[in-house]
Amino acid sequence: MGSARTALFNWLFARHCGGEMVLRVEDTDAALKTQEYVDAIVEPLRWLGIDWDSGPHFQSERRDIHGAAIEQLLADGTAYYCDLTRAEIEERCAAAGLPVGYHGWSRDRGVSDGPGVVVRFRCPDHGETVVEDVVRGRVGFPNESLEDFVIRRGDGSPTFHLANAVDDHHMGITHVIRGEDLLNTTPRVMLIWQALGFGEPPVYAHLPLLVNAKRQKLSKRRDDVALHNYQRRGYLPEAMVNHLALLGWGPPDDVEIRPLDEIVELFDLAAVKPAPAFFDPARLDHINSAYIRALTPDQFADRALPFAAGVGAVDGDAGGMADGQGASEDAPARTERVRAATLRLAGDLQQRVATLTDVAGWIDWIVADDVVCDEKAWHKSIVKGRAAAEVLEAVEARLARDDFSSAERLEAIVMGVGDDLTESIGARVRSQPPVRVALSGTGAGLPLWEPMRLLGKEETLRRIRAARERL
């Protein structure tokens, strides 16, 4: 999620300026050179609709260019070899009474290259390295606080600071927009940049971090951040993009939910707020439901179907991810019923769901073979409901004479029963509650009339009869 937000802001900025978006995979560490790593970057971007004009480029394929830069730094003395292990460094610190860290230990030891030997960058001992940041202004780092960092590992591979300086220069990168967690490493890249004589550095912008409710940087381990989980739970990518765009930035006119092209139009990198932002799931729900409501019935049905396909299955997976396993040969028939229900009830469903997976919960009683009865609702509307038995009896009788061709007429019939009984009894009789419980088993839900048509005359009457028998 954090990476997606960073990518989105890069994309918004590039599109806003008519610039070029470059996708570069920073896989200098061997552990990152895997297909899963690349997929984890590319798939969420594709889902969100964030595209790029160049790449993906892989830093791991540019080893020789990085190697040449390292040689250059070694040759002019800005870099040197070091063979100290972590433990040895700590020993030296302890012996010298210095805080843990690398205090230029190998600067003058004359170490020569060999297996396991690293190359470190010689940081200036005085002065200051300044990052001119678009969202934060001038950020200065005293050079004394910078430690001689590794630019080439023991296995010969470059670290990302080195690779970034070199690649940004060679690839003509003009703007580097990334998370604030990288702000502290920027002086390293700038120092390398200067040492290599690259001239004017790119423009930097460090975005505020996305944090959890406890205001900590989002973490894969403890926070719900995997985008595919949101996809699976029925969030629309366009809603996710809209929500993400609103974290750290807001349109000048306060219109928050709006088409992407307008966001591109209005986006302003310099207006990004520097404070961390909480990813609020409740707000995502609100935005997602707004996007769902804006869909046409056809679009809604198309997009909801994959999430509702398993509804009503014998061992039904309400999450909609049913794989058909255990769901018998009537699965295709059920899918057809689900499709018909989502399409014909689209409007009613759209104003009631926050995510596409919610659809299942509203239509399961229409699609399932039988009613799952909520006993509390049964008690309230049928046992305690005024004249419930008479209502069901009359409704059944009158419905039996109808052909179910009009939802409006079905409504008039059921409501008419209530009105007639109210008059004859002399007390208010509500006919809808008992009918609702008889048909759906619950006390609240969708308007009943179109679902009754979906259920069909036969099944509707059967359920009413079943309720009467139970009474």
Added chain:
RNA sequence: GCCCCCAUCGUCCAGCGGCCUAGGACGCCGGCCUUUCACGCCGGUAACACGGGUUCGAAUCCCGUUGGGGGUGCCA
């Protein structure tokens, strides 16, 4: 420990020296609409962390304090 960043309603975003008795959105709480639920509409709740300056005037500028966060790897 050291370095860096941040600080307006519970949350997100406005505000960039006077238009602020601080605005919008989400959430929450009421009400209206409705013979269910929901949508919609109306209303309410709720914030400039604290202390010093600067200024005729500060949420807005400066300094400090406090609080939060990030970094401190042969990860990125």
